[in-house]
Amino acid sequence: MAHVKSYYAATANQDLRFERLNSNIRTKVCVIGGGFTGLNTAINLAKKDYDVVLIESEKIGWGASGRNGGQLISGFSFSDHFEKKGTEKDIQNIWLLGARSADLVRDRISEFSIDCDLKEGFIDVATNRKHMDELIHRSEEWEQSGYHHNLELVDETQVKKYVNSKAYVGGLIDSGSGHIHPLNLCLGEAKAASEIGVKIYENTRAVEISAGSPAKVVTENGIIESDYIVIAANAYIGDLNKKLRRMVMPAASCIIATEPLSNELAEKVMPSDMAVCDQNTILDYYRLSADKRMLFGGRFNYSGKIPSDDRIKVEIKKRMVSVFPQLSELRVDYAWSGNVAVSLKKIPQLGKVDKNIFYSQGYSGHGVAPTHMAAKVIADAVDGDDEVLNLLSSVSHIQLPGGKWFSSPATAIGMMYYQLMDKLANFSR
Numbered sequence: 102m103a104h105v106k107s108y109y110a111a112t113a114n115q116d117l118r119f120e121r122l123n124s125n126i127r128t129k130v131c132v133i134g135g136g137f138t139g140l141n142t143a144i145n146l147a148k149k150d151y152d153v154v155l156i157e158s159e160k161i162g163w164g165a166s167g168r169n170g171g172q173l174i175s176g177f178s179f180s181d182h183f184e185k186k187g188t189e190k191d192i193q194n195i196w197l198l199g200a201r202s203a204d205l206v207r208d209r210i211s212e213f214s215i216d217c218d219l220k221e222g223f224i225d226v227a228t229n230r231k232h233m234d235e236l237i238h239r240s241e242e243w244e245q246s247g248y249h250h251n252l253e254l255v256d257e258t259q260v261k262k263y264v265n266s267k268a269y270v271g272g273l274i275d276s277g278s279g280h281i282h283p284l285n286l287c288l289g290e291a292k293a294a295s296e297i298g299v300k301i302y303e304n305t306r307a308v309e310i311s312a313g314s315p316a317k318v319v320t321e322n323g324i325i326e327s328d329y330i331v332i333a334a335n336a337y338i339g340d341l342n343k344k345l346r347r348m349v350m351p352a353a354s355c356i357i358a359t360e361p362l363s364n365e366l367a368e369k370v371m372p373s374d375m376a377v378c379d380q381n382t383i384l385d386y387y388r389l390s391a392d393k394r395m396l397f398g399g400r401f402n403y404s405g406k407i408p409s410d411d412r413i414k415v416e417i418k419k420r421m422v423s424v425f426p427q428l429s430e431l432r433v434d435y436a437w438s439g440n441v442a443v444s445l446k447k448i449p450q451l452g453k454v455d456k457n458i459f460y461s462q463g464y465s466g467h468g469v470a471p472t473h474m475a476a477k478v479i480a481d482a483v484d485g486d487d488e489v490l491n492l493l494s495s496v497s498h499i500q501l502p503g504g505k506w507f508s509s510p511a512t513a514i515g516m517m518y519y520q521l522m523d524k525l526a527n528f529s530r
C-alpha cells in the first residue's frame with residue numbers, strides 16, 4: 102500500500118515501513134488510525150509509560166494527515182450551532198484549548214527535531230465586507246479572550262502586501278499560525294513514536310471492535326486484546342463503528358501543486374509566504390511549498406463524490422487563476438484529494454463509545470493543530486484525568502441518518518446550500 106500520489110509523497114523525507122500484524126497480541130492501549138490523532142495519542146501515552154500498539158489499515162499518513170493543505174491554524178472551528186452545556190468558564194477553557202493547539206505542534210516539532218518545513222504566519226482573507234466584519238469581530242474577541250500571539254487586521258490596500266490578489270477586501274494576520282509539510286510531520290511523529298516504544302503495524306485493518314475488559318480489536322490476521330482502545334480513524338472510519346460514522350459527513354477536498362514559481366514571481370504573488378484561507382464555507386486555501394510551488398486547495402464537487410485527478414487539475418487551476426491571473430501559464434504537476442470529516446456543529450467530536458473505548462474525530466477540514474490537542478485530551482483521559490474530555494463530550498453531537506455519505510444526496514444538498522450562501526455573500530461585496 103502506498104500514499105496517494107501527491108507533492109507530499111514525492112517529497113517525503115523518509116521511507117518508513119512497519120510490518121503487518123500477523124498474530125494475537127495483548128497490550129494496554131490499542132490506537133486505531135495512523136494520522137495525527139492516533140500518532141499523537143500514542144506518543145502521549147507512551148511518554149506516560151503505557152504499552153501502546155497502533156494499527157493503520159494502509160500506511161502511516163495515508164489519510165488526511167499526509168495529504169492536507171498543511172495549514173497550521175490555531176483554534177477549533179466553532180459554529181453558531183455549538184450548544185454550550187457548561188459555564189462561561191468552560192467555554193473559555195475550550196476556546197483556550199483551540200488557541201493553544203498550534204503551539205503543541207511546534208512543541209512536537211522541536212521535541213523530536215522533525216524536519217517538516219515549518220513556516221510562521223497565516224492570513225485569513227475576506228472576499229466581501231460581511232466576511233471582513235466577521236474578521237474584525239473575531240480579532241476583538243480573540244484579543245479579549247487573551248490570545249497569546251499577535252493579530253493584525255489589514256484593509257484592501259494593505260492585504261496586497263501579503264497576498265497580491267484583487268480578490269480580497271482585507272484580512273486578519275495571525276502570527277500564531279503557519280504552515281508545514283504534513284506528511285513529513287506525520288512521518289516524523291511516527292518515527293518518534295516508534296523510538297519511544299509504540300509498536301506500529303501498517304496494512305492492518307481493524308474489522309471489528311468488541312467491548313469488554315479487556316476489549317478486543319479484530320484485524321484480518323490477529324486479535325489485539327487491550328485495556329483501552331482509541332478510535333482515530335476520522336473520515337475513513339467506514340463500517341468500523343456506525344455511531345461514529347453517522348456523526349460526521351465525509352466531504353472531498355482537493356489540492357493542486359504547480360511547478361515551482363521563480364523567486365521573482367513567488368515574491369510578487371505571495372510576498373509574505375504565509376498560509377492563506379478565505380472565509381467562504383466552501384473555501385480556497387493555499388500557500389507556497391518550501392520549493393515555491395503554489396499548493397492551492399478547495400472543493401468544487403458538490404455531489405459528495407471523489408473527483409478524478411485530471412478534473413481536479415482543471416477545476417482547481419481555474420479557481421487558482423481566478424485569484425491569481427498571474428499564474429495562468431503555470432504547469433500543474435500534482436493533483437490529489439482526500440476526505441475531511443465535517444461535524445455539523447463544526448467543533449471536534451471527542452468522547453467514549455464504551456467505558457474504555459475512546460474516540461476523536463470531526464475536525465471539519467481544520468485538524469492539523471486541533472488533532473494534536475485532541476490527542477492530549479484523549480491521552481489524559483485514558484490516564485484518568487477526564488475533566489476536559491467530559492467537557493468536550495458534553496457538546497451534544499448530531500447523528501445523521503443513513504450510511505453512504507460519499508454518494509449521499511444529503512451531502513450534495515448541503516454543499517449546494519453552502520455554495521449558494523458563499524455566492525450570495527460575495528455578490529453583495
Ligand SMILES: Cc1cc2nc3c(=O)[nH]c(=O)nc-3n(C[C@H](O)[C@H](O)[C@H](O)COP(=O)(O)OP(=O)(O)OC[C@H]3O[C@@H](n4cnc5c(N)ncnc54)[C@H](O)[C@@H]3O)c2cc1C
Pocket residue numbers: 133134135136137138139156157158159160161162163164165166167168169170171172173174305306307308333334335336337338339341354355356386398438439440441461462464465466467468469470472
Ligand atoms: C485535502 C485535505 C486538505 C486539508 N487541509 C487542511 C489544512 O490545510 N489545515 C488543517 O488544519 N486541516 C486540513 N485538513 C484536515 C486535516 O487533515 C484532518 O482533520 C486531520 O489530518 C485528521 O487527522 P486524523 O488523524 O484524525 O485522521 P486521518 O489522518 O485521516 O487518519 C485516520 C487514519 O485511520 C486509518 N483507518 C481508518 N479506518 C481504519 C481501520 N478500520 N483500521 C486501521 N486503520 C484505519 C486511515 O487509513 C487513516 O490513515 C485537510 C484535509 C484534507 C483531506
